[in-house]
Amino acid sequence: MATTTNTDPQLTRKSDRLYTLTVGDYNKGQGIQIEDSLRITFDVSKTSDHKNNNGNSASIEIYNLNPEQERLLDSHYLEVSLYVGYRNEEGRKLLVSGNVTEQSTIKRGTDTITQLIVGDGYVNLTKARLSAMASPGQTVEDVLRIITDNMPGVSRGSIVGTNLSSPVVQGWRLSGTPKDMLDKLTKAYGLEYHVSNNVLTVTDVNGPTTKSTVLCPVISSETGMIETPFRTQKQTKLPKKDKRIRYGLQFKVLLDATLLPSTVVKLESRNINGFFRIDSVRFSGDTRGKDWYAECQCSEMNDTDVTIVSK
Template structure:
């Protein structure tokens, strides 16, 4: 979706909740009728969900039928949210997980159902692992066992200098998948995030790939809104590395090509260079406010990336 701003028009969306193919779910799209349901949405993702609740989405759906609203009461029902524009091919997935909360209220003449979604919620918080790994196996072996035990979660980019480190005294897995991911990533200075049911893992504040070939470009021509600006948050680089790096925040038209821990190139009058996405927020509504992406990033140095 990194198209010029004048080509991004006629918004489209698709919500799949539950197993629609078997009749135990909903498929709500902007093309259902001549008057598609109004929705608002906010999707929040971060590169490091260690000791945090995880990536989340909040969506408000206007004027569901009572039967549709009742279905959302099913415990931890699955959820997918895709968006796109009529001038582009297909819809892109920007959030996937499990509904953790659903409430319906009356606001004027509208009935509004708000759902809250945790990405990978069931796999992270309701999967328990009990296994011993023997001495000599590696950090990556531990992570492989955890991922294998998480239903519906696939392995994405998993990179880091400590992944090949041997577990000298073995490793005991005895807890939820989230507890075990928190423990191993804290011990070996790693970050992890589950986005669209895919596990992403890197060294602290490092990108998923050092190559910057074909990374998304953020500029006024590709949907940047206003100018990027510096932020004062400190960037953690581990216990033995106390450096700080400049941070920036930038706003664009919604672009699903953005992924936490990946690199983007920013081109503006004041700020130019390559930056790693530390957190990402998508928000908007079908009728009304535009669809936006808001990124908080850290600057990449020559040691972090390879420019060819």
């Protein structure tokens, strides 16, 4: 059971933290790669639906780069990947994969700090231009496939939803950026989408990526839950009696990069137990400080949302 105590399990694992940060094309000498050496901090936000925002974003601060490293970062839309994890467990897992949209350098005391603002799949979502036509009779899923084919750096993840097989009766003109078209299509057919780590995921509103709960992560004090989970009041634009409305939940755990939006977790605590779909997650970390957490906002799942297997 998770409770608030004076003992923070994070402190006992601080020396076990691992990270690898790559910016630019390091293998061709046109970028940098830092592994477990310089201090970095990060703040990463991911959400299950990108219609009302510019996609997942991250702020990464790197302390005390040398002048040559700083020079290699002087370019537009550099590709970024950040892997984080723990020693003696499953090692490093991908947390961020995207493009630098803003960059700045500041002095803070004796430190020189380079800040990178990163958009997940930013170039593929907002810089590509579509010019295509889905024929009458093709389905919503066919249109999604056309959009994905025009984002060569983005792969198809879970594409699930009740309206995916709906025919586009009058055809669908694809003109604009992939994000423009994903926004328009998913709004018209009651779907959510997000691009995380350059993988496109599409689900129903409040829907999980899979109905199976067999392999979903278990969130408990034994697996790294911090403090006590609590229910929240979800903000939604759905009508009050809409069956898709679920009550909300928030929990905090030791950082785990596999906690992604739209996936289902099993919560085990003294006051709340059950299956929950992650709506959004915020990761915060400091390789020299206390922070190394994930905070998840979730929706309750019932037996119509997922297949609950009793032991």
